[in-house]
Amino acid sequence: MHFGAFMEFGSRTGVSEAQAFQEGFRMVDAAEEMGLDGVWLAELHFNPARSVLSSPIVVATSIATRTKRLRIGMAVYVLPLSNPLRIAEEVATVDHISEGRFEFGIGRSGFARSYDVFSIPYIESQERFAESLKIILQAWEGKEFSYHGKHYNVESAIISPVPYQKPHPPLWVACSNIKTIGQAGEWGMGALGFTFVSPDAATAWVNKYYNNLLHRPNRLTEHPINPNIAMVSGFMCAETDEEAYEKASGWTFFIFALSYYGRKGVDAPGKGNLWEEFQDWRHSDKAQDAFKGALIGSPATIREKLHQFQEAHVDQVILLNQAGKTSHEDICGSLKMFAEEVMPEFHALEGEHATWKDNVLSGRLTLEDLETKVYDIFSHQNADIVRLTPEELKARMAAKDAAQMAASD
Numbered sequence: 001m002h003f004g005a006f007m008e009f010g011s012r013t014g015v016s017e018a019q020a021f022q023e024g025f026r027m028v029d030a031a032e033e034m035g036l037d038g039v040w041l042a043e044l045h046f047n048p049a050r051s052v053l054s055s056p057i058v059v060a061t062s063i064a065t066r067t068k069r070l071r072i073g074m075a076v077y078v079l080p081l082s083n084p085l086r087i088a089e090e091v092a093t094v095d096h097i098s099e100g101r102f103e104f105g106i107g108r109s110g111f112a113r114s115y116d117v118f119s120i121p122y123i124e125s126q127e128r129f130a131e132s133l134k135i136i137l138q139a140w141e142g143k144e145f146s147y148h149g150k151h152y153n154v155e156s157a158i159i160s161p162v163p164y165q166k167p168h169p170p171l172w173v174a175c176s177n178i179k180t181i182g183q184a185g186e187w188g189m190g191a192l193g194f195t196f197v198s199p200d201a202a203t204a205w206v207n208k209y210y211n212n213l214l215h216r217p218n219r220l221t222e223h224p225i226n227p228n229i230a231m232v233s234g235f236m237c238a239e240t241d242e243e244a245y246e247k248a249s250g251w252t253f254f255i256f257a258l259s260y261y262g263r264k265g266v267d268a269p270g271k272g273n274l275w276e277e278f279q280d281w282r283h284s285d286k287a288q289d290a291f292k293g294a295l296i297g298s299p300a301t302i303r304e305k306l307h308q309f310q311e312a313h314v315d316q317v318i319l320l321n322q323a324g325k326t327s328h329e330d331i332c333g334s335l336k337m338f339a340e341e342v343m344p345e346f347h348a349l350e351g352e353h354a355t356w357k358d359n360v361l362s363g364r365l366t367l368e369d370l371e372t373k374v375y376d377i378f379s380h381q382n383a384d385i386v387r388l389t390p391e392e393l394k395a396r397m398a399a400k401d402a403a404q405m406a407a408s409d
Contacts, residue, residue: 253324
């Protein structure tokens, strides 16, 4: 099993933007030194209370120059918000600077407000995502090409450089529920599970992914498959479970932040105070539920939960503890304890996992289609803080966009 660190370069009261970047880079250096396998960068816009990471591709370039071993992933690049040719050029450039250590995670973002500020109708996000990906992959072939779609037009373009990795960096797509995990399998992309699924549900998710990958393919475009599943998990490792829970309040803030915009409906960007509203919720019973499926506890407790992920054949666990007001010292101390006392055991099992995967992909091992209805939820779906599911929120935003477009006609 591989391990990555999820990074937001988070903002905290009393910490300057310069300090936020410095702390983030020190965490990268620690991850490299401790033997983690990679770091994954979020893309967050217009949210100064939460993060300074609005340009992760630039930050990825810096990480590439200061590390020698770490994989550098996007979690995720929000394709509809940028020009696809520009994305193709920048990703290929970072892939060269890192000498082939880049992982291309893509998505549409669950934060529809970013589209409002960039003046891109959210109702178009799915179409723009598909068109953008087609253009990027064509551009990476290194040949002159043209493309004429509904939202993008390219006339006789050829980019340089093309990616260092051939034909291009591995493709990953953000997944928020069992449906999108299955869709990642259909598309042949790695699944970046932002669902924070509990270890006991992981087997159902893994089986759904591989069965769709192998038996129900529906590729958006031609590309090599990337048969991998990574699960993002809340994380804090300490001497005792009690100490870990005390230090892990940043995890509940992260869950709250994911739900905040759903609860606020379609308010304009910048309305409200994220941190102040979090205070009303953080000590509730519902907030404590956020700890249950997370990798939070002593080394022994985390080891027990990881064995469940290992038995479910998850490829990578991405550790999230850089959130909220968790101190930099607690973040790095937690990673150090984990790297020394837990991680080596699971790194040693990688050969066994590779054999299992080879058997599945070759058809020598058949996976059962397990009942997934009980797991068809969003981990941050919580009656106290979520008034709309992500689908309901997106439908409302799409209706708002349609109304605005009709009014302008």
